[in-house]
Amino acid sequence: MASIHDVARVAGVSISTVSYALSGKRSIAASTRLRVLDAVERLGYRPNAGARMLAGTRTNIFALTAPFHADTYAPAHMAFVLAVAQAAREHDYDVLLLTQDEATSGLRRVASSSLVDGIIVLDVAGDDDRVAVIRELGVPATFIGIPKDAAGLVCVDLDFEAAAALAVEKLVAAGHRSIGLIGHSPGVYARGSNFPPRFRDGFFAAAAAHGIETAFVMPERDGPSVRIALDALFAERPEMTAVVLHAEESIHAAVLDVLRERGLRVPQDLSVLAACASFETDHFEPPLDTIPLVAADSCWRAVTLAIEQVSGPIEPRIELVPPRFYERGSIAPPPDRHLASPRS
Amino acid sequence: MASIHDVARVAGVSISTVSYALSGKRSIAASTRLRVLDAVERLGYRPNAGARMLAGTRTNIFALTAPFHADTYAPAHMAFVLAVAQAAREHDYDVLLLTQDEATSGLRRVASSSLVDGIIVLDVAGDDDRVAVIRELGVPATFIGIPKDAAGLVCVDLDFEAAAALAVEKLVAAGHRSIGLIGHSPGVYARGSNFPPRFRDGFFAAAAAHGIETAFVMPERDGPSVRIALDALFAERPEMTAVVLHAEESIHAAVLDVLRERGLRVPQDLSVLAACASFETDHFEPPLDTIPLVAADSCWRAVTLAIEQVSGPIEPRIELVPPRFYERGSIAPPPDRHLASPRS
DNA sequence: CGAGCGAATCGAAACGCTTCGATAATTGCT
DNA sequence: AGCAATTATCGAAGCGTTTCGATTCGCTCG
Numbered sequence: 001m002a003s004i005h006d007v008a009r010v011a012g013v014s015i016s017t018v019s020y021a022l023s024g025k026r027s028i029a030a031s032t033r034l035r036v037l038d039a040v041e042r043l044g045y046r047p048n049a050g051a052r053m054l055a056g057t058r059t060n061i062f063a064l065t066a067p068f069h070a071d072t073y074a075p076a077h078m079a080f081v082l083a084v085a086q087a088a089r090e091h092d093y094d095v096l097l098l099t100q101d102e103a104t105s106g107l108r109r110v111a112s113s114s115l116v117d118g119i120i121v122l123d124v125a126g127d128d129d130r131v132a133v134i135r136e137l138g139v140p141a142t143f144i145g146i147p148k149d150a151a152g153l154v155c156v157d158l159d160f161e162a163a164a165a166l167a168v169e170k171l172v173a174a175g176h177r178s179i180g181l182i183g184h185s186p187g188v189y190a191r192g193s194n195f196p197p198r199f200r201d202g203f204f205a206a207a208a209a210h211g212i213e214t215a216f217v218m219p220e221r222d223g224p225s226v227r228i229a230l231d232a233l234f235a236e237r238p239e240m241t242a243v244v245l246h247a248e249e250s251i252h253a254a255v256l257d258v259l260r261e262r263g264l265r266v267p268q269d270l271s272v273l274a275a276c277a278s279f280e281t282d283h284f285e286p287p288l289d290t291i292p293l294v295a296a297d298s299c300w301r302a303v304t305l306a307i308e309q310v311s312g313p314i315e316p317r318i319e320l321v322p323p324r325f326y327e328r329g330s331i332a333p334p335p336d337r338h339l340a341s342p343r344s
Numbered sequence: 345m346a347s348i349h350d351v352a353r354v355a356g357v358s359i360s361t362v363s364y365a366l367s368g369k370r371s372i373a374a375s376t377r378l379r380v381l382d383a384v385e386r387l388g389y390r391p392n393a394g395a396r397m398l399a400g401t402r403t404n405i406f407a408l409t410a411p412f413h414a415d416t417y418a419p420a421h422m423a424f425v426l427a428v429a430q431a432a433r434e435h436d437y438d439v440l441l442l443t444q445d446e447a448t449s450g451l452r453r454v455a456s457s458s459l460v461d462g463i464i465v466l467d468v469a470g471d472d473d474r475v476a477v478i479r480e481l482g483v484p485a486t487f488i489g490i491p492k493d494a495a496g497l498v499c500v501d502l503d504f505e506a507a508a509a510l511a512v513e514k515l516v517a518a519g520h521r522s523i524g525l526i527g528h529s530p531g532v533y534a535r536g537s538n539f540p541p542r543f544r545d546g547f548f549a550a551a552a553a554h555g556i557e558t559a560f561v562m563p564e565r566d567g568p569s570v571r572i573a574l575d576a577l578f579a580e581r582p583e584m585t586a587v588v589l590h591a592e593e594s595i596h597a598a599v600l601d602v603l604r605e606r607g608l609r610v611p612q613d614l615s616v617l618a619a620c621a622s623f624e625t626d627h628f629e630p631p632l633d634t635i636p637l638v639a640a641d642s643c644w645r646a647v648t649l650a651i652e653q654v655s656g657p658i659e660p661r662i663e664l665v666p667p668r669f670y671e672r673g674s675i676a677p678p679p680d681r682h683l684a685s686p687r688s
Numbered sequence: 689c690g691a692g693c694g695a696a697t698c699g700a701a702a703c704g705c706t707t708c709g710a711t712a713a714t715t716g717c718t
Numbered sequence: 719a720g721c722a723a724t725t726a727t728c729g730a731a732g733c734g735t736t737t738c739g740a741t742t743c744g745c746t747c748g
Contacts, residue, residue: 015706016708019706023706025707050703051706052705053705054704055704055705056707
């Protein structure tokens, strides 16, 4: 494996010249730079990662701690992991994957052995063990998600409250006065990350502000549960004309299936809005209006903030990514129930 | 951050003694070792990763190349990624995650900069670009999956052919003579990994060997497709008394839903066997007999083989993990159609 | 009693890079 | 022409380990 010495010899310069020619940290004559680059090319030289870490001040590696629980929704989880990896690569960073069973000890290990320059924390729970460890280590870190006590931390996340408010607004603007919310399974609210409650509470708050009637159900993943959940919604709000979905992909599909089965047309009889989903909604029948959760957005920002911290401490902050609405045609004005309602 | 110098000073020995005391590569007096360990403890010393890589011969990092395509089934993919990470950690290795869009260039980069000791290759396609790169780099690598040309490579995978044969055997042993196979979506067979065809072909071969009638369908992920697929199976083999499922979790659920809907009881009217699934099958109604694809098995073995290669070249090989059958009660003797068949 | 040996320890040389300070060589000003 | 400032290059000192002799000491054995 060619070393910087070989490059220096072939180019006929000293190794420091090679280093500067490659890093650009000092001015080098154009002709020299070319000779160096040519030698690099010819030898297929790549700087040795270990030597670089040792001599330089950074490793160009981030740890990614991405706990995976039994009720973690794999596609979304995967989307975030990949988005972090890609964002990191675009900044010339690599990603070291830490798993659940090594959550805190792994952080200690990689940080105190200077294996990584910083940490990206995924799937943050309200009360997350990793928070304390990271505070203690004082290592650059960005949280994707928001722990209960975020003091001194750098956090990035979609603005779930604003997303919920935007969802309500869009439906109110279309004329709806009674809106149902179909959320994740109860387990997700009970223990997992804190975005589901944030969305739910934002939804209720926005609805209250608009004087809108609401109902809320948390179906399980399996088929019959969705049917029961919809029944519960209609039982509680017979006048309901729109539903917001904040759940997994399979729930979306199941809801549409059940609606179809009952002869309820979307959007003529019921408007549907998918909120904070990290999957495409335009392959559904019909395609669903959506306020998506774009993994790439949060992750890119998280990586950028982590890199800023590597050069020196930055102001702690909670950065909320503003939600955006995409129209697909699944929202319409509410049907006129006085004339003819398919459900009556 | 405490260095080996600090430890040496506190323990009152030279740094080489510290190194040997920690690595155990030379004999050290027990009393000395204790003093060293005590100093390590007190200072919270962790060897610097960069220095270690540079001086030592290994980095204790594996690259994991895990391409994620549009039709990749996220839960299974995730299961393998996590299993590799965990297996690696149990051998004191870390995992560097390489993504799709950097597949070959990323391999080049991490290998030639000596960032990693070896590579674990996931989701291997029959004709995979990464094969050529890895041959060229001559770096320790283990493939999880089997490329078309596996000459000189170290590969690990579930024995899908044997799994298919075992599935057929179990059903034949129960008395079935006509078995349907519900596979993945057509896209998966067309371009993706090569295990689906391996299973399918193994299924046909075993069926032929037993003189069994077969039919095969490839439903898409969405709901109606499963219904259509089942219709097609029964149309082709009205006498069919058992089906083997080799597909995603949602397909399993959908198949059971459709069967229930049609009044077909499992296993009284139709026996069902889940094959090579990487998810649990005991939460289904009814729980399904299964020949699982255990990510941890293949991944553990893959990591072990990679580590062996780090110490020196090993014999290239294709290691097939033998399938195992777990009974859950979804297989029964075929119904006696002469008396009364729910479908007739 | 001295040669020989093994155990325990040390010193120093890598490992391949970054970076600081020093040295030339060149240019710009007065 | 003389001096300062600028540009281009080099040498060498780390960075924190591992590892290879070399050294010291206490024993054993002939």
